[in-house]
Amino acid sequence: MSSIIPIVVAIAALAFIALRKTGRLGPPGYRRERDAALMISPAAAPTLRLLPLPGDVGLVAARELRVRVRGRAFRVGTLLVLLIVSGAIVIPALIGSKATAARVGVAGPLSAPVRAAVVADGHAFGGTVDLVAEPGEQAAAADLRAGRIDLAVIDGRRIVTNKPVSASDTSATAQLTRAVASTVGTGEALQAAGLTPAQAAVIAGARALPVSSLQPGRPGTTQRNTSYVGLLVLFFMLTQYNAWTLTGVIEEKSSRIVEVLLAAIPPARLLAGKVLGIGLAAFLQAGLAVAVAVTEARAVHSDALNGLTPLTVAATLTWLVLGYAFYAWVYAAAGSTVDRQEQAQSLLIPLGLPVILGYFVASTAALSGNPSVLVQVLAYLPPTAPFAMPVLVSLGAASWWQFALSAAISVAGTVAVARAAGAVYRASILRTGPRVPFRELLTR
Amino acid sequence: MSRLELDGLTRRYGPVTALDHLSFSVSSGQVTGFLGPNGAGKTTAMRAVFGLTALDSGTVRWNGRPVTLAERRRFGYLPEDRGLYPGMLVGEQLEYLGRLHGLSPAAAAAAAAGWLDRLGVAGRAGDKVESLSLGNQQRVQLASALVHNPDLLILDEPLSGLDPAGIDTVGETLAAHAHAGKCVLFSSHQLDLVEDLCESVVIIDQGQVVTSGTVDDLTTRGRPRLVVRVAGDRDGAWARSLAGVTVSENDGGALRLVLDPPADPQSVLRAAFTAGPVEEFAVRRRRLSEVFREAVAHGGSGRRQATRSETGAAR
Structure with missing residues (x-):
């Protein structure tokens, strides 16, 4: 039973994103702002000023954050993340509630x-x-x-x-x-x-003494469930944010506003601002999810978060940041090679493969409580480490230096990917027409 | 008094030369038209000013020095494809572009509101761009290029697709901007409109300047042109026999004549008197469209064909 959950969730997430891309869930709702004066007043300006970021990168990021948070995709996505988190916490608590209150008759x-x-x-x-x-x-x-x-x-x-x-x-x-x-x-x-x-x-009142062991024991179901919930949220969020980055870059290219923007800001800074802005929107959502999860778990006395040590939360959030940072550049560069949103479809599937692979392998380990050799290897590769490493941490199968090593590899990989992405982006963002061949991008 | 100079711009796409040592300059205080057949290199040249074209050689100078990013932020650009975020609110979009071009939040908000008001779309600040009519979208696009009161304004085909009222708005806006001491350059294929709107023009073909100057100079320069109508004479046979006279047009008896030596207006007038009662006799300027056709006709048509298809593919 537990082994099909990751498959169902993965299919649902991909179907959701595919439907959004093809527009079958409808175009973003058009909402008329009645009070035009309100808009023009500098009321909008504080958002721009809130971020203490340097110059134009901050401007681009602030716009991105504002547009994302206001958009329908963000609201629907946040709702889904909260549903997943709530479901994972509330449902087991409801099923297991029989054992929590026993009645003993005394005659x-x-x-x-x-x-x-x-x-x-x-x-x-x-x-x-x-x-x-x-x-x-x-x-x-x-x-x-x-x-x-x-x-x-x-x-x-x-x-x-x-x-x-x-x-x-x-x-x-x-x-x-x-x-x-x-x-x-x-x-x-x-x-x-x-x-x-x-x-x-x-x-x-005497009770048996607590027993501890020198060797770490196999984690219990609680801990397994917890690491799986974290994994689920990671997978869903990364898939979602990657799609945002991809479509965001294509939007600018297909509407040609990128020509106006690049007349005023160098491509690397535009790209950095975009990645940063979407990242901030993403972590706003992630923070909301964590807050809701903790509150709910307290409210229903769920044991789903009992195994959730601050270490596991920190590991999951760290890898959300590292994973997003790594993939955002890849998706942004890929987006710059196509002209129209329809072409995004052909990119989402191949680009999503490492994400899906990492998720599947890691979720198998999380649900079985048994870190396989494959997971231990994938935990050091930047594309799959965001899934594999948090699971190893929650299973107690990674020491601090292994975590740090994997994070360092991921940061180095991100720097390399960002450089390559910057080159691809510069070479292809202003070119329209047929899809830019990959070989040509490398030779320019 | 500021000045944009394009000096020896060259851009090759494979075997095709889109810009071939293109050099010209644009002065502030007047509207300059940028003309040329399709594929002549107009868009490539305009993009080069904003660093959007990787040049093989040549320099773009502003007031005598190569353009810096800070100076470029004080330029305004309306690309041919008119980029705006379709789902973003009109007012926010203008503010954002204003801020990207270096305005403070308050100044950007004030400028956005001011331009929307001036272009007659003030009520739409809170609407998404995609919900506006085509005409209003074009007004917003024009506002987006002007929101930071640019020192240099470059517009790629700003008149295409506009109704007469829209053309008037754009024309007045460009003239006002130029006369406020800024540089304004725009490309167009509507030569009669360019003749009305511009003080000077640059005509390019195959990536090179073929003619440039003030509209006054270009239309009065060259061989004298006359319009003569002789009562009862529909064919203009009298004029065809005169030495040095070419009939370029015959509009129902109103002959349009181009004079070469030894012909001059006086000898033509005398010949007309002998042909019959003269109803109309005027010395005419050339039209800008005539200047354009003459300037562009000299290029080899085979090479132009190649240039056109290649720049299309390479853009």
Whole structure:
């Protein structure tokens, strides 16, 4: 079941982007600004001034950011990211909610220290235990059959459940039943031994000591799910931002505004401003997603983020930045070689292949909790590292120097790609007509 | 008094020469027309001023020195394809271009509003460009080239596709800008309009200047031209027998004559009297279209064909 999730998500994301490109989801909505005076007033200027960026690069980036954030693609994309994040957090929490609140019926006397110990058993299993006073064994049995209580303690001597509980049963009810049986038995025995209530309480509160190991253990499902959610968000966002960069460059070329722009600003600075502006819009969206995820996880007491250490969040965000920085140049250069938006289709698929490869390999590792050799290799290649490295981090399979090495390789790769992209962009952005042949770009 | 100089611009696309040591200059204070047949190199030359054409050789100078980026920011350019962001709001777009050309936020906002108002599209500042009519889009495009009050304004075919009212607007705007002491150069194929709008013209063909000067000079220079109408004479047979007289046109008896030595206006008038009652007799200027055809006719047509197709492919 879990292995098809990445495939479904990847197909959905690609279909969404393809539909947007072909315009089947409709053109960007046309909204008339009623108050023209408002527009002309310098009300718009603060956005431009907010960014302390040097000169024209800052201007280009600020325009890009403003247009993106206002556009429909941003709103729809943000909504989708939030849906993915919310779904990943809320749905497991809803499915798993049965185990979180158990009801234990108590018929006959049960001393206060033992009652407290039973409630503490619930906390030990990550849920709560409510004690329900039952007038007698008959009433407790009736409540058990009706499902109003999960188990009953009769006179502090017997535990009754509705269905049999075998030793191998790992359901939440079974685990709680075994724990309560042990707690109550021990508690009553301690009282029978003549201990004071205070002494009994101390012993009843005793719990097994925490065990740690020198070798890292296999991560649990929680951590796997968490790293997969991060991966999903990374994949979706990178795919989306790459498409923005591609279509943004084509928009400028096809409308020929690029001629007006390049008359006033050198190509490298125009390109840098564009990449920066789209990047800022992207991280605004990513920040929103993280904020919503944390808030929601708190609200529904989800355990999806329990495994989410600050380290994992930092790793995911770092690789979102590094991944975007690497791919933005590639997509911008590719966009400059075509004239019309329709031609973007033919570029999106081949350019998306490394992204999809990285995502698939990394998500397999995240869901199985087993970092394969392939993932460990891909974690050092700039095109796939944005997916592979965060997974290694969340699986505890990468040390800090491996992370730093991979990041350094990625930064170096980005610098090289940016240079090549700048050359391709300069050579092809002003040329129209048939698609510029790649060989010709390199020989110029 | 500022001055744009193109000095020896050369640009080759493979075997084809789009610009062939092209040299001319544009002075401030007057509107200069930039003429030439399709494929003559007009667009390539104009793009070269903005650094959009990689030159094989030659220099573009502004006030005697090679153009710097800072100076180029004070230039305005309206490309043939009229670039604007289709989905961006009109007012924001003008402000953005103004700021890219070095205006402060407040100055850009004021200039955008001012130009929209002056060109009669003030109410559309909050609309997307793509929602405007073609005529209004062209007004916004003109505003986009003017928003930073450029020292040099270069427009590629600004009149094409305009209705008469639009042509008047553009003409008045260009004249006002030039007369405010700026340089204005624009290309066009509508020679009669150019004759009305421009004080001087540069005519190029095959990447070279073939003629340039003030419109006054070019139209009065050269052989004398007369229009003569003799009552009852529809064919103008009397004029065809005169030495040095060529009938260039016969508009229902109104003959358009081009004189070469030994003919002169007096001898033609005497000949007309003997042919019958003279109803019309005038010394005429050449039309700019005649100047243009004459200047461009000298080039070899075979080479021009090649140039045209190649620049189309290479652009």
